[in-house]
Amino acid sequence: DGGITQSPKYLFRKEGQNVTLSCEQNLNHDAMYWYRQDPGQGLRLIYYSQIVNDFQKGDIAEGYSVSREKKESFPLTVTSAQKNPTAFYLCASSVWGETQYFGPGTRLLVL
Amino acid sequence: AQSVTQLGSHVSVSEGALVLLRCNYSSSVPPYLFWYVQYPNQGLQLLLKYTSAATLVKGINGFEAEFKKSETSFHLTKPSAHMSDAAEYFCAVSGPGGAQKLVFGQGTRLTINP
Numbered sequence: 561d562g563g564i565t566q567s568p569k570y571l572f573r574k575e576g577q578n579v580t581l582s583c584e585q586n587l588n589h590d591a592m593y594w595y596r597q598d599p600g601q602g603l604r605l606i607y608y609s610q611i612v613n614d615f616q617k618g619d620i621a622e623g624y625s626v627s628r629e630k631k632e633s634f635p636l637t638v639t640s641a642q643k644n645p646t647a648f649y650l651c652a653s654s655v656w657g658e659t660q661y662f663g664p665g666t667r668l669l670v671l
Numbered sequence: 672a673q674s675v676t677q678l679g680s681h682v683s684v685s686e687g688a689l690v691l692l693r694c695n696y697s698s699s700v701p702p703y704l705f706w707y708v709q710y711p712n713q714g715l716q717l718l719l720k721y722t723s724a725a726t727l728v729k730g731i732n733g734f735e736a737e738f739k740k741s742e743t744s745f746h747l748t749k750p751s752a753h754m755s756d757a758a759e760y761f762c763a764v765s766g767p768g769g770a771q772k773l774v775f776g777q778g779t780r781l782t783i784n785p
Contacts, residue, residue, distance in 0.1 A: 564714075591771060600680065602761060602775035603715075610771070650714055657771050659705070662714035 563587070564663035566651050571668045573638065573645060581636045581666045583651035591656045592634035596620060597648040597665075606649075609634055610656055638668060646670050673698045673764045677776035685784045690734075690749040692779050694762035697743065703765035704745040705773070706736055710758045718760075721745060732756070757783045 564585045573579045583592065591610050595603040605618030609628040623642025628634055634653075638645045648667050652660040678693040696702060703722050707715040719730025726738040732755075736747045745762060759778045766772040 566714075600777060602777045603773075604775075605772065608772070648712075652715075654771070659717060659720060660773060661717065662707075664714045665712070667712070 564651060564653055564661060566649075566663040566666050568666060569664070571666055572671050573668060574671050576640045578637055578639050579645075579668070581638070581649055581651075581668070583634045583636065583663060584632055585651075585653040585663075586632060587653055587661065588631075589653035589655055589661075590631070591654045591660075592628070593652040593654075593660060594618075594624070594626065594634070594636045595650045595652065597650060603650065606636065673702065673766055673774045675762050675764050675774055675776035677760075677762050677779050679779055680777060681780045681782065683782040683784060684752050686754055687751050690747070690752045690756065690781065692747040692760050692762075692781065694736075694745045694747065694776060695743055696745060696762070696764045698764055704736075704738060705763040705765075706730065706734070706745075706747050707761045707763065708732075708758050709761065709778075715761065718747070752781075752783050754783050754785065757781055 567582045593608040594606040597603050604620050606624050607626045609615040625637045650665045651663040654660040674697045676695045705720045706718040709715050719728045721728050721738045729735045734749045759780045761778050762776040763773040
């Protein structure tokens with residue numbers, strides 16, 4: 561059954577800690593994306609990757625990092641430099657230039 | 672630059688009534704337009720999309736949207752609301768050349784009254 565999985569569903573971060581959110585897809589899509597969702601603000605693009613070993617900053621990349629070592633995987637690290645990390649994080653994938661499909665999301669909370 | 676405005680952060684309708692969610696866009700090139708739905712604590716699900724073919728687009732769950740270039744609008748409608756339609760709805764516009772960079776509206780929360 562093809563789809564996008566994100567883990568964990570909930571994640572707690574202590575001050576000064578880096579945390580990594582997982583995103584995996586088995587749709588054979590080349591492109592993958594990370595969005596941040598805050599109440600009343602819609603979705604904002606953090607990073608995207610068109611192909612393996614290549615990624616580009618989106619509109620709000622500061623305080624985040626990504627890697628794309630495998631086609632199926634696009635993990636997002638929220639670093640200690642991100643001062644307001646509490647949000648709902650959504651991963652998406654697509655054939656480049658085509659419709660984006662979304663995973664179920666990870667909610668990050670700060671302790 | 673592309674932008675999207677969704678008119679009304681909250682819309683409330685009675686069960687069986689018409690649903691109308693408004694979306695206006697700004698784009699320097701012919702756009703691709705999308706409506707997504709989000710249920711609480713879930714990801715986004717594609718409802719429908721416009722990619723320069725027919726201007727009236729039919730989607731899942733009885734929703735449809737009409738692309739009006741003269742009004743730069745892409746409003747979402749459903750003739751008869753159902754309780755299960757309660758969710759948040761997002762309109763999105765693509766950048767030049769396709770859907771690789773989406774710009775989302777702020778979202779509209781739809782409430783259905785029994």
